[in-house]
Amino acid sequence: MKAETHKVARLHAMLWGIFSLGGMIAAFLLPVLIYMTAIAYPFSLWPFSGSRDPSFLVTGHLLGALFIFVTIAGSLYHGIFRFQSALTEVGLLKYRRALEAVGYFIIFVGIIVLTYYLVTWYLNGTIT
Amino acid sequence: MEDNKRYPELRRRLSPGWWTANRHYTMYMVREWTSLFVALYSLIFIYGLSLWAMGSRADFLNFLKNPAIVGFSLIALVFTMYHAATWFYLLGAISPVKIGRSRTKPWQALVLNLILLVIVSYLAIWLLVLR
Amino acid sequence: MSQDIATIRVTRYRPEKDVKPYFQEYKVPYRQDMVVLDALNYIKAEIDGSLTYRWSCRMGVCGSCGANIDGEPKLTCASFLHDFKGRTITVEPIANFPVIKDLVVDMEDFMEKLVKIKPWIIREKETPPEQGEYKQSAKELERYSQFSSCINCMLCYAACPIYGLNEKFLGPAATALAYRYIEDSRDQGKEVRFPIVHEMEGAWECTLVGECSVVCPKGVDPMLAIQKTKILGATNAIKSLLMPRGGR
Numbered sequence: 001m002k003a004e005t006h007k008v009a010r011l012h013a014m015l016w017g018i019f020s021l022g023g024m025i026a027a028f029l030l031p032v033l034i035y036m037t038a039i040a041y042p043f044s045l046w047p048f049s050g051s052r053d054p055s056f057l058v059t060g061h062l063l064g065a066l067f068i069f070v071t072i073a074g075s076l077y078h079g080i081f082r083f084q085s086a087l088t089e090v091g092l093l094k095y096r097r098a099l100e101a102v103g104y105f106i107i108f109v110g111i112i113v114l115t116y117y118l119v120t121w122y123l124n125g126t127i128t
Numbered sequence: 129m130e131d132n133k134r135y136p137e138l139r140r141r142l143s144p145g146w147w148t149a150n151r152h153y154t155m156y157m158v159r160e161w162t163s164l165f166v167a168l169y170s171l172i173f174i175y176g177l178s179l180w181a182m183g184s185r186a187d188f189l190n191f192l193k194n195p196a197i198v199g200f201s202l203i204a205l206v207f208t209m210y211h212a213a214t215w216f217y218l219l220g221a222i223s224p225v226k227i228g229r230s231r232t233k234p235w236q237a238l239v240l241n242l243i244l245l246v247i248v249s250y251l252a253i254w255l256l257v258l259r
Numbered sequence: 260m261s262q263d264i265a266t267i268r269v270t271r272y273r274p275e276k277d278v279k280p281y282f283q284e285y286k287v288p289y290r291q292d293m294v295v296l297d298a299l300n301y302i303k304a305e306i307d308g309s310l311t312y313r314w315s316c317r318m319g320v321c322g323s324c325g326a327n328i329d330g331e332p333k334l335t336c337a338s339f340l341h342d343f344k345g346r347t348i349t350v351e352p353i354a355n356f357p358v359i360k361d362l363v364v365d366m367e368d369f370m371e372k373l374v375k376i377k378p379w380i381i382r383e384k385e386t387p388p389e390q391g392e393y394k395q396s397a398k399e400l401e402r403y404s405q406f407s408s409c410i411n412c413m414l415c416y417a418a419c420p421i422y423g424l425n426e427k428f429l430g431p432a433a434t435a436l437a438y439r440y441i442e443d444s445r446d447q448g449k450e451v452r453f454p455i456v457h458e459m460e461g462a463w464e465c466t467l468v469g470e471c472s473v474v475c476p477k478g479v480d481p482m483l484a485i486q487k488t489k490i491l492g493a494t495n496a497i498k499s500l501l502m503p504r505g506g507r
Contacts, residue, residue, distance in 0.1 A: 004375070006454035012463055013496035016489060026166050027212035027241075032249035034169070034208060036257075038201030042193045047257045054189070056256035064256055068177075072170045079167025085466055086160040091144030093424055106171075114174050120181040136274045137357035137365055142423035150330065153420065156468050218467060222486040 015081070022078030029071040057121075065122040069114065076110050159214045165207035172200065216241035265289040265340055266347040267298050269310060271361055280358065282349070283307075289340060295350060296324055296335040299362075312362040319476060322412030326362055327351040332417040332474045353417035369413050372429055376437035376455055381448025399444040406439035406484050408477040415471035415481050427460040431471035431481030434462050438484040441491070453495070462488040 039045060041054045048054060056064035084103035088096050147157040176197070180188035191197060220237025264286050272280035285306050287298045296314055303310045314324040317336045324335040329343050332353050340348065356364035386393075415431035422428045429437075437456045440446045456462050465485045472482040 006458045008454050008457040008492070008496075009459045009461075009463060010457075010496045010499065012459060013457060013489075013492040014500070016463060017493035017497060020493070023211075023215055026208065027215045028245055028248050029252065030166065030169075030208050031205065031212060031245065032252045034201050034205045035249070036253070037173075037192050038198050038205065041189075042198050047253050054192070057185070057188070059185075061256075067252065067256060068173075072173055075166050076170035076174075079163045079165075079170060082160060082163035083167055086157070086163060089157075089160070089420065089424060089466070090147070110171060110174060114177070117174065117177040117181040121177065121185075137359060138272055138274070138280060139357045140354065142355070142420060146420050146423065152470055152473065153468070156470075160466065221469070222483055224483075 019078055019081045022074040022076075022081070025071060025074030026078050029067070030075050033067070033071050059121060059124065062122070065118050069118055072114055073111050076114075077107050080104075080107050080110075159210070162207040162211040162214075165204045166211060169201065169204040169208070172197070212245060213238060213242070216245075263289040264346065265293075265298065267295075267302065268347060268349040269299070269302070269362065270351045270358075271310075272358055273309075273360060289346065291341060293340045294336055295326070295328055295333075295338045295340065295348065298340065298348075299335060299350070310362075311360045320410055322410035325353045325412045325414050325417065327353050327417065332414040334412060334414070334476050337476055353413060355417050355419070355423040356413070364413075366413065368426060369411075369416060369430070369432070372433040373411065373436070376429075376433050376440075377448065377451060378436050378440065380440070380443065380446050381451055382445075383447045393445040395444055402444070403439045403442035406435045406442070406479055406481075409436055409439075409479050409481075410477055412476065414474045414476065415479075418470040418474040420468055420470070421464055421466060425460075425464060428464040429456065429461045431465075431475075431485065432479075434465075434488055435479055435481035435484035438488050441488075453492070456488050457492040457495075462492065465489070 036048075036054060036056075040048045044052050055061075056067070058064065080103045084099045087099055092099065147153040176188055176191045179191050216238045217234045219241065220232065220234030223237070224231040224233075226232075265288075267285050267287055268282045269285065270280050271277070271283045285298075285302045287293075287301045287306075290297075294317075296317055299310065299312055299314075303312075312324070312326070312335070314336060315321040316323070319334055319337045322334075325332060326335050327333075327350070328335065328338050329349050335350070350362065352358050352362045352364050356366065356368070359365050409432055411432060413432065416422050419428075419431055422430050434456055437452050441449055441452055441456075462485045465482075467482065467486070469482050472480045475481065
């Protein structure tokens with residue numbers, strides 16, 4: 001019997017752990033974000049019925065910036081990871097390496113860009 | 129293992145449309161493809177933020193009010209809720225809790241976590257807006 | 260008095276003769292207490308002795324008689340004719356395995372995986388029999404007993420589309436069995452088993468389709484075992500990151 005070597009996919013284990021965390025974030029935090037920005041604000045419903053302004057999306061609102069970062073970064077990671085896996089299941093298994101590379105690239109760039117925009121918004125700019 | 133087959137075998141592999149074969153498989157595929165909307169929404173939101181970072185907050189707010197964006201966001205919300213519900217059900221399936229002699233069922237985890245979602249959502253709004 | 264008849268459509272395939280598999284129909288007398296295996300045995304005994312299929316215990320413990328019955332992986336000895344709609348029942352070999360003849364599939368890939376995960380107690384140091392048995396509490400037994408019910412029937416592999424798409428996937432039964440030993444308090448073989456279940460083609464390929472647990476005739480719930488294995492893998496990876504030389 002030929003000797004077999006097995007290597008723990010440690011990196012993948014951690015990436016999967018982050019994916020699971022992203023799934024929790026997408027499940028618990030994404031709905032309220034979409035509600036606030038696509039229903040409450042545009043249609044002037046609670047909690048923005050009086051002010052008609054999404055008050056947590058302002059310069060200097062640390063919690064707002066953190067909330068957006070965690071929710072969007074987590075959801076982006078989870079969504080891309082899972083979608084790339086779903087694509088391999090509809091006939092694209094042989095392109096798996098390429099799909100993974102593209103997926104992680106989008107995640108990487110997306111989170112960097114997200115951070116940059118959030119910091120820009122949080123730190124400077126006047127409310128117009 | 130050396131190939132000592134004296135007979136040709138019939139090899140059958142799944143076609144890309146395997147998931148249409150039965151309802152469980154189809155529901156699984158729908159569940160997985162909710163991830164597309166979660167990812168797309170995130171990317172579109174990041175684009176919206178760029179309008180603020182590069183332009184003005186008003187640009188971002190107009191973006192949020194744009195009917196196409198609102199429409200897409202509502203669709204994304206439906207798929208996000210489907211993701212949340214199936215995620216909660218899976219949590220229940222993989223972490224059964226033993227109470228006395230019986231075990232918790234996945235639908236119980238679904239109900240519990242949906243309630244938790246409402247609480248967390250309210251907490252988020254309270255912390256971010258109302259406080 | 261006319262007798263109740265059931266029609267069994269069976270896949271026939273003889274590699275030396277047939278280019279493609281085809282269906283052959285047989286009429287068998289229908290009784291309320293018949294299972295599909297009874298029908299197959301009737302066909303072989305009374306109508307067509309060349310029909311080839313596996314079976315043994317006929318009571319759902321040996322795992323030999325798996326087949327695809329009306330599109331679902333089932334044990335032929337555990338599937339009553341009256342469970343199915345109508346009087347025509349289609350019987351095919353289980354999916355995702357190469358077919359040797361008629362309903363008989365090549366199990367080699369599964370057997371390799373079964374051996375690969377070393378389904379036996381591994382001890383760092385064996386204690387001699389004079390010192391007595393390894394003791395285990397009821398609570399310790401409960402951690403793994405569900406996963407020890409596997410009868411190696413391979414229905415879970417037939418149901419798993421991930422295995423169907425990628426033969427390298429370790430698969431439900433093998434992973435569940437590995438987990439059964441990982442969780443067994445008498446076993447000290449984590450070092451040996453973790454690299455097997457935590458390599459890329461191990462538990463990580465699973466995307467929670469869940470069909471394996473739906474079709475399992477013994478309630479093993481391999482999906483649960485695979486998930487727990489993944490969680491073990493992820494926590495181990497984080498631990499090794501935070502405590503590179505640290506504990507287990």
